[in-house]
Amino acid sequence: xxxxxxxxxxxxxxxxxxxxxxxxxxxxxxxxxxxxxxxxxxxxxxxxxxxxxxxxxxxxxxxxxxxxxxxxxxxxxxxxxxxxxxxxxxxxxxxxxxxxxxxxxxxxxxxxxxx
Amino acid sequence: xxxxxxxxxxxxxxxxxxxxxxxxxxxxxxxxxxxxxxxxxxxxxxxxxxxxxxxxxxxxxxxxxxxxxxxxxxxxxxxxxxxxxxxxxxxxxxxxxxxxxxxxxxxxxxx
Numbered sequence: 001x002x003x004x005x006x007x008x009x010x011x012x013x014x015x016x017x018x019x020x021x022x023x024x025x026x027x028x029x030x031x032x033x034x035x036x037x038x039x040x041x042x043x044x045x046x047x048x049x050x051x052x053x054x055x056x057x058x059x060x061x062x063x064x065x066x067x068x069x070x071x072x073x074x075x076x077x078x079x080x081x082x083x084x085x086x087x088x089x090x091x092x093x094x095x096x097x098x099x100x101x102x103x104x105x106x107x108x109x110x111x112x113x114x115x
Numbered sequence: 116x117x118x119x120x121x122x123x124x125x126x127x128x129x130x131x132x133x134x135x136x137x138x139x140x141x142x143x144x145x146x147x148x149x150x151x152x153x154x155x156x157x158x159x160x161x162x163x164x165x166x167x168x169x170x171x172x173x174x175x176x177x178x179x180x181x182x183x184x185x186x187x188x189x190x191x192x193x194x195x196x197x198x199x200x201x202x203x204x205x206x207x208x209x210x211x212x213x214x215x216x217x218x219x220x221x222x223x224x225x226x
Contacts, residue, residue, distance in 0.1 A: 001174075009155065036214070046158075046205065046217040091157060101146065101212050102173070105157035 002027045004094050006106035013082050014114050021077040021109045023066075023092035034095035035068050035075040036103070041088045049077075049090070087113045117142035119218035121206050127224045130198040136191045136221045138206030147189035148207040148215065151175055158205060164189055165211070193223070200225040 003026045013019050027033050037049040037059075050059035055070040066077045075092060092106040120139045128134045140147065146165050150158040160173030162181035170181050180192040189206060203222050207215040 004157070038217075045219045048214050048216075051214060101209055101215065102148075102160060102163065103158070103215060105150075105159075107155065107157040 002029070002033070002094050002096070002104040004092050004104050004106040006092055006109050008109050009107065010110045010112070012112045012114060015084055016081050019077075019079045019082045019086075019111070021090055021092075021111070023075045023077065023106060025073050025075065025092075025094045027094060029097065031097040032070060033097060034101075035066070036093040036095060037064070037066055037075075037077050038091040038093055038105075039088050040091075046091070051095075082111075082113045084113045084115050087111055117144075117216070119206055119208060119216060121204075121218040121221050123221060124219070125222050125224075127226065128193075128196045129226055130196060132196045132225075134193040134196055134223070136193075136204050136206075136223075138189045138191075138218055139187055140189075140206075140208040140216075140218075141187065142208055142210075142216060143186070144208035144216075145186070145211050146209050147183065148209075149173075149179075149181060149189065149191045150205045150207065152203045152205060152220075154201070161191065161204075196223075196225040198225055 032055045034053040036051045039049045050061040052059040052068040058067045091108045093103045096102045122137045148163040149161040159175045161175045164183040182190045203220045206218040209215040
């Protein structure tokens, strides 16, 4: 089956510093999966941050970037300079390519940005 | 734009009780999903439905039933609530192959 691993359960970063949240995936599918980052801001519902459906491509949104690396099966989330408003829970997810778009989620990383 | 509504927001039940959670979407999306999230863990797929009256089991379907009688609604039943069970149930919907949109969740507590 599919699985997604986020190694950090909690990350604390000072404002204006850089950020990386690690995500690696495993799949038994022959086809390359779609990869997503979802985010839940305090008091809000889960929403899509960015997605990449082609291996080797980079997705970006709100200053965050993630590159789909099929060699290392990774999809790390990065930001050059975080803001306090980025404090949230971030989930990496793998989407099946069979049309039903089933998602397999990592366990989530809680990001706290210190002013 | 559209919205996904989940009712109730909080659900408290007794051990062994059958409990039903409801989800409505007005996106006119074909596919709907139910996920369970336990504290500190990722979301796990319980059931999904690609069209009205269709049901597909996810990784966590045991102990649950689902129903998709209309395109816009998808309900989930906990067939026998387990004591001390606590989790958040999230409903989502999508067009075929597109991104999923999530509802606000139902928080379940079993006494």
